[in-house]
Amino acid sequence: MIDYDYKKPESLKEVFSLLKEYGPKATLIAGGTDVMVKIRNTKKAPEVLISLRGLKDLRYIRKNNGYHIGALTTHRMLEQSDLVQTELSALHDGASEVGSVQIRNVATVGGNICNAAPSADTSGPLLALDATVVLEGPEGRRSVPIADFFTGTYRTVRKADEVLIEFQIPAETESFGSAYWKHSRRKAMELPLLGISVALKLSENKEISDARISLTVAAPTPIRAYKAEEFLKGKPLDDDVLREAGKIASSRDCCSLRDSLRCAAWYREKIIQVFVPRMARLAAERIRN
Amino acid sequence: MKKVSVSFTLNGDPVTAEVPVTWSLLKTLREYFELNGAKKGCGVGECGACTVIVDGDAVSSCLYPIPEIEGRSVTTIEGIASAEGELHPLQKAFIENNGVQCGYCTSGMLMSAKSLLDQNPDPTEDEIRTSIAGNFCRCTGYIQIVEAIGMAAETIK
Numbered sequence: 001m002i003d004y005d006y007k008k009p010e011s012l013k014e015v016f017s018l019l020k021e022y023g024p025k026a027t028l029i030a031g032g033t034d035v036m037v038k039i040r041n042t043k044k045a046p047e048v049l050i051s052l053r054g055l056k057d058l059r060y061i062r063k064n065n066g067y068h069i070g071a072l073t074t075h076r077m078l079e080q081s082d083l084v085q086t087e088l089s090a091l092h093d094g095a096s097e098v099g100s101v102q103i104r105n106v107a108t109v110g111g112n113i114c115n116a117a118p119s120a121d122t123s124g125p126l127l128a129l130d131a132t133v134v135l136e137g138p139e140g141r142r143s144v145p146i147a148d149f150f151t152g153t154y155r156t157v158r159k160a161d162e163v164l165i166e167f168q169i170p171a172e173t174e175s176f177g178s179a180y181w182k183h184s185r186r187k188a189m190e191l192p193l194l195g196i197s198v199a200l201k202l203s204e205n206k207e208i209s210d211a212r213i214s215l216t217v218a219a220p221t222p223i224r225a226y227k228a229e230e231f232l233k234g235k236p237l238d239d240d241v242l243r244e245a246g247k248i249a250s251s252r253d254c255c256s257l258r259d260s261l262r263c264a265a266w267y268r269e270k271i272i273q274v275f276v277p278r279m280a281r282l283a284a285e286r287i288r289n
Numbered sequence: 290m291k292k293v294s295v296s297f298t299l300n301g302d303p304v305t306a307e308v309p310v311t312w313s314l315l316k317t318l319r320e321y322f323e324l325n326g327a328k329k330g331c332g333v334g335e336c337g338a339c340t341v342i343v344d345g346d347a348v349s350s351c352l353y354p355i356p357e358i359e360g361r362s363v364t365t366i367e368g369i370a371s372a373e374g375e376l377h378p379l380q381k382a383f384i385e386n387n388g389v390q391c392g393y394c395t396s397g398m399l400m401s402a403k404s405l406l407d408q409n410p411d412p413t414e415d416e417i418r419t420s421i422a423g424n425f426c427r428c429t430g431y432i433q434i435v436e437a438i439g440m441a442a443e444t445i446k
């Protein structure tokens with residue numbers, strides 16, 4: 001029999017005092033689309049669920065000295081935001097691909113990242129957009145670059161008494177274009193076999209002045225393909241250059257592809273080689289002047 | 290097991306339910322209110338058979354923790370016909386265009402479609418398809434359903 005208590009705090013202060021009271025017996029719940037499914041599937045529940053849905057002021061998308069996205073923002077809000085679509089396009093691509101409308105209406109971006117599945121659809125875009133994760137605990141706030149946030153499959157640096165507050169994306173992202181490709185067999189209700197995000201910036205003479213590439217389901221955690229990024233910097237945006245970047249991104253220097261029930265490693269390698277160039281082209285097209 | 294008392298609006302009427310705190314909205318609708326229109330398929334958010342509208346948005350009621358429904362407004366398939374019993378244009382269009390076979394997916398389909406048309410009265414075919422991408426139908430092949438939603442949008446306009 002599944003049994004738990006359900007707490008509905010209305011402020012962060014209350015959340016912290018509940019976390020202190022129940023310690024490891026408690027689990028935070030936001031949209032609940034990972035938490036409830038896990039309870040159903042394992043038939044095991046924590047003693048207490050502490051809901052974050054009462055923290056209404058953590059649902060926002062703002063541009064003000066960079067971009068700020070509250071942890072409780074739903075994927076649907078990201079999907080319907082013109083600002084996200086035009087200026088943080090990769091994140092728009094990712095959020096719009098999560099589950100179904102029914103899921104996106106309740107599932108949050110904070111939950112997607114804290115759950116830390118290697119396939120999480122907003123993780124790759126947030127890596128490519130160089131986001132910073134802001135955590136708050138009883139001792140105050142700290143910021144962690146998202147590239148340092150994931151420590152393993154379903155593991156992060158978040159301490160049990162910390163709440164994810166917001167994602168910050170640097171103001172310079174304004175001059176980047178970005179794109180995310182979720183490679184899957186069906187068009188909807190699928191986890192990616194592989195996810196590829198690219199964000200880049202061009203100089204006046206059309207050279208790649210900065211580039212970030214991220215991969216999901218290519219290692220135990222979502223990752224940046226740093227070597228491929230370095231290779232691109234200062235090079236022209238042409239087919240040979242992009243093809244080489246794809247090769248580097250798919251090599252052991254950048255990722256650790258595995259055979260799994262869902263997909264063979266050699267196929268994942270090809271997908272990276274095909275889609276790094278395509279996403280780079282799309283990202284370049286999306287640069288605004 | 291601990292119980293919780295929740296008050297909310299159900300198909301326009303104020304209601305209160307006292308149910309175990311672990312119940313989902315779906316279980317509460319079916320077992321407390323005996324509204325059996327919303328169906329249980331997968332129980333984990335994947336099939337859409339349990340779709341209802343909460344504060345205007347389509348959600349999977351099987352994943353919705355009942356304590357969260359306090360103060361909200363819920364619409365189910367039982368609440369979309371007029372008070373006099375005249376079917377909603379979506380219901381009529383599904384019947385006319387053979388959008389129903391076994392019927393198990395139908396109430397979920399209709400709720401997803403209703404939420405779409407309430408928010409976007411003039412949807413493109415792509416938008417219609419996106420709105421029901423989370424509703425599995427094992428019978429119709431979807432074509433008649435997509436057409437029926439388009440027909441209903443025309444009627445409502």
Ligand SMILES: Cc1cc2nc3c(=O)[nH]c(=O)nc-3n(C[C@H](O)[C@H](O)[C@H](O)COP(=O)(O)OP(=O)(O)OC[C@H]3O[C@@H](n4cnc5c(N)ncnc54)[C@H](O)[C@@H]3O)c2cc1C
Pocket residue numbers: 027028029030031032033034035036037052071072097098099100103106107108109110111112113114115119120121122162163164165189190191333334335
């Ligand atoms: C049918 C279905 C389809 C799905 N499809 C996809 C998909 O296509 N792509 C994809 O990426 N995911 C998918 N998911 C997974 C899930 O919907 C996402 O990961 C979602 O973003 C989780 O958000 P949530 O708010 O529901 O998280 P919850 O389930 O509430 O929480 C997830 C985890 O994060 C923790 N947490 C949540 N918020 C915070 C916070 N602010 N601070 C600290 N910890 C927090 C919780 O304790 C829990 O461990 C799907 C799920 C379902 C049921």
Ligand code: FES
Pocket residue numbers: 328329330331332333334335336337338339340349350351352
């Ligand atoms: S029963 Fe809720 S989505 Fe399948």
Ligand code: FES
Pocket residue numbers: 388389390391392393394395425426427428429
């Ligand atoms: S009519 Fe049978 S599942 Fe859709």
